[in-house]
Amino acid sequence: MNGRVLLIIGGGIAAYKSLELIRLLKRKGIAVTPLLTKAGERFVTPMSAAALAGEKVHDDLFSLTDEVEMGHIELSRAADLIVVAPATADLMARAAAGLASDLATTVLLATDKPVLMAPAMNVRMWGHPATQRNLERLKADGVHFAGPEEGDMACGEHGMGRMAEPQTLLEAILDMLPGTGAENGTAAPALPEGLLSGAKVLITAGPTHEPLDAVRYIANRSSGRQGYALAEAARDLGARVVLVSGPVSLPVPEGIEIIPVETAREMLQAVRDELPADIAVFAAAVADWRVENAAAGKMKKEQGTPRLNLVPNPDILATVAGMEKGRPTIVAGFAAETDDVIDNARRKLQAKKADIIVANDVSPQQDVFGGAENTVHLITAQGVDSWPRMDKQRVAEHLMRHLARMWRDAKRSRAAEQADS
Numbered sequence: 001m002n003g004r005v006l007l008i009i010g011g012g013i014a015a016y017k018s019l020e021l022i023r024l025l026k027r028k029g030i031a032v033t034p035l036l037t038k039a040g041e042r043f044v045t046p047m048s049a050a051a052l053a054g055e056k057v058h059d060d061l062f063s064l065t066d067e068v069e070m071g072h073i074e075l076s077r078a079a080d081l082i083v084v085a086p087a088t089a090d091l092m093a094r095a096a097a098g099l100a101s102d103l104a105t106t107v108l109l110a111t112d113k114p115v116l117m118a119p120a121m122n123v124r125m126w127g128h129p130a131t132q133r134n135l136e137r138l139k140a141d142g143v144h145f146a147g148p149e150e151g152d153m154a155c156g157e158h159g160m161g162r163m164a165e166p167q168t169l170l171e172a173i174l175d176m177l178p179g180t181g182a183e184n185g186t187a188a189p190a191l192p193e194g195l196l197s198g199a200k201v202l203i204t205a206g207p208t209h210e211p212l213d214a215v216r217y218i219a220n221r222s223s224g225r226q227g228y229a230l231a232e233a234a235r236d237l238g239a240r241v242v243l244v245s246g247p248v249s250l251p252v253p254e255g256i257e258i259i260p261v262e263t264a265r266e267m268l269q270a271v272r273d274e275l276p277a278d279i280a281v282f283a284a285a286v287a288d289w290r291v292e293n294a295a296a297g298k299m300k301k302e303q304g305t306p307r308l309n310l311v312p313n314p315d316i317l318a319t320v321a322g323m324e325k326g327r328p329t330i331v332a333g334f335a336a337e338t339d340d341v342i343d344n345a346r347r348k349l350q351a352k353k354a355d356i357i358v359a360n361d362v363s364p365q366q367d368v369f370g371g372a373e374n375t376v377h378l379i380t381a382q383g384v385d386s387w388p389r390m391d392k393q394r395v396a397e398h399l400m401r402h403l404a405r406m407w408r409d410a411k412r413s414r415a416a417e418q419a420d421s
Ligand SMILES: Cc1cc2nc3c(=O)[nH]c(=O)nc-3n(C[C@H](O)[C@H](O)[C@H](O)COP(=O)(O)O)c2cc1C
Pocket: 009, 010, 011, 012, 013, 014, 037, 038, 039, 040, 087, 088, 089, 090, 091, 092, 120, 121, 122, 125
């Protein structure tokens, strides 16, 4: 079995497509728990959903039997991913408002799992400022969206509001469910191969150590885990990966070329030596300053308290992203912030000319530095996409796929530009 989806089917004409989605998910070996809203049951029958899923359908918040078997809170967390398809205007509004007035909204409020919504509604309902407000609020809450698409509607109108096709939804779900991609339920690699075939991905990870003298140094709390997980995810997508790593205590991942460095200047030199690359991801926590007057030997206590003269280190992200020649197609930076996370990351994106900044809150209460989980916001020229809290491996898998798509899109538009000129 390749994960479990809790599928909430809302009350819209497109509900029939969700039956097809159940079939496609099952064919991939993904378990489906169907949850129908009261309105959803007017469009498809619980019997059809149960028969296709091969599982009991949930539809009642106050079902005594369900509460005894699996409480509503447990239900909200038993799946790896919650999919709402179709997400009606009403369901989006209720979820955006944080209501828990029925089983679907209670589950959405109680869950700690990622949520993917597939809106479906009339073109004017979709374009209404209230729905757009709800969409923005849900996105800010970390909900992911697939569609809607433009086309002819059941109501006879044409425009934006058609639910994404089941195949498109399946792909979005596979993107969000690590460990899937299996055809016919057979064991498969954790990630689809080939998305980065032929690409060279250069990644920096870990802290830097800036010497004070022959034995002491300035460091930071970076564990290198996020960068190492990214390197593995890129390798699994078929890339040739070079990992320039500061001092960490992590095992060397298989199939990845590691270049160990200590200082920021060594890291920059190693990065320069490894260019050109298709994608560069600067996930290392590089020290902003180094000690200009570091002693060659060990400083002695008897010599008195030393005065450290700090000078700025080279900015690796800005140096590479600003290159006129030989710049990687996609340059991604990380922004570890403790305050105004998104605003600071936006400024960083512009100032450093990066294509994308992955911002994370590293204030002590978030337990990100050194911890196993991360909450990230993706900042690009197009806007901000906030992801729910996930372990660092999942962040890496999603992020690498995202960067792979950016790389492919950039290559495609470059090819189109060349064909035009
Ligand atoms: C024939 C019919 C079709 C409908 N289609 C949609 C639709 O496509 N999208 C939508 O947002 N609402 C649609 N509605 C309205 C919803 O069913 C209604 O808002 C309902 O309260 C949604 O409940 P739910 O969000 O709990 O599923 C439709 C209603 C009817 C009677």
